[in-house]
Amino acid sequence: MFGPIIIDPAIDLVDPPARGTRRAFVDGPEYDIATETFLGPYSLDPSWHEFNHAAGLSGEDAGLNRFKAKHFYLLGGNIPTRPRGRRVWAFSSMRANAPQSGKAPTLVRMVNVDYFPTLTEFTDMQGNPVPMADLISHDGRPFRETPNPNGEAPPVWSGGSPLRTSLIASGAAEKYDFLLRPPGPGTYYMKVKFMSWVPGKVRAVRTVTITAQ
Numbered sequence: 576m577f578g579p580i581i582i583d584p585a586i587d588l589v590d591p592p593a594r595g596t597r598r599a600f601v602d603g604p605e606y607d608i609a610t611e612t613f614l615g616p617y618s619l620d621p622s623w624h625e626f627n628h629a630a631g632l633s634g635e636d637a638g639l640n641r642f643k644a645k646h647f648y649l650l651g652g653n654i655p656t657r658p659r660g661r662r663v664w665a666f667s668s669m670r671a672n673a674p675q676s677g678k679a680p681t682l683v684r685m686v687n688v689d690y691f692p693t694l695t696e697f698t699d700m701q702g703n704p705v706p707m708a709d710l711i712s713h714d715g716r717p718f719r720e721t722p723n724p725n726g727e728a729p730p731v732w733s734g735g736s737p738l739r740t741s742l743i744a745s746g747a748a749e750k751y752d753f754l755l756r757p758p759g760p761g762t763y764y765m766k767v768k769f770m771s772w773v774p775g776k777v778r779a780v781r782t783v784t785i786t787a788q
Contacts, residue, residue: 577688596679600717604732606682610670613651614685616693616767618644647769647779671755673787680754687745694768695743704741709754757787
């Protein structure tokens with residue numbers, strides 16, 4: 576079993592976030608609540624559902640070292656409008672705020688809930704790389720500037736050198752939070768490649784269409 580836990584930071588009463596926004600962490604950037612998105616790459620090997628819960632506990636070779644996924648999913652979607660109950664939650668399209676919208680950027684919370692690595696690529700409709708993901712935290716820890724071990728450690732988003740990329744490599748159970756910064760209105764793609772450990776070949780690709788407006 577697995578699932579994301581989102582803990583919103585306490586509101587800074589001296590410098591509260593603007594209406595309709597939150598901060599990813601106490602001194603983090605503001606993001607748009609309405610378009611906040613969860614992304615959880617996941618694959619499934621049907622044969623594992625036939626194992627007894629005690630398989631391999633007596634030392635026998637039950638084949639638990641062989642995971643041959645047949646189904647690949649991108650679990651998640653828009654957090655404010657997520658379905659309730661025991662329904663499977665997956666998505667193939669999402670909204671993102673363009674800079675010209677005047678709104679705060681869209682936050683994506685990505686957790687690799689697969690057993691294998693993934694490679695997430697951001698492109699335009701022609702397949703050209705688009706650096707539009709600003710990484711702001713990893714495994715729950717904000718990226719910070721730490722040139723002075725005894726000085727302040729401001730978050731990288733507040734400086735002049737954000738961690739903006741078109742490619743995110745993620746291992747099993749690894750988590751990234753990133754803001755989407757599309758260069759303008761239009762359609763973009765977030766392609767998640769499910770990789771194998773050795774030799775690193777692509778097992779499957781799932782694509783999310785991003786509509787920036």
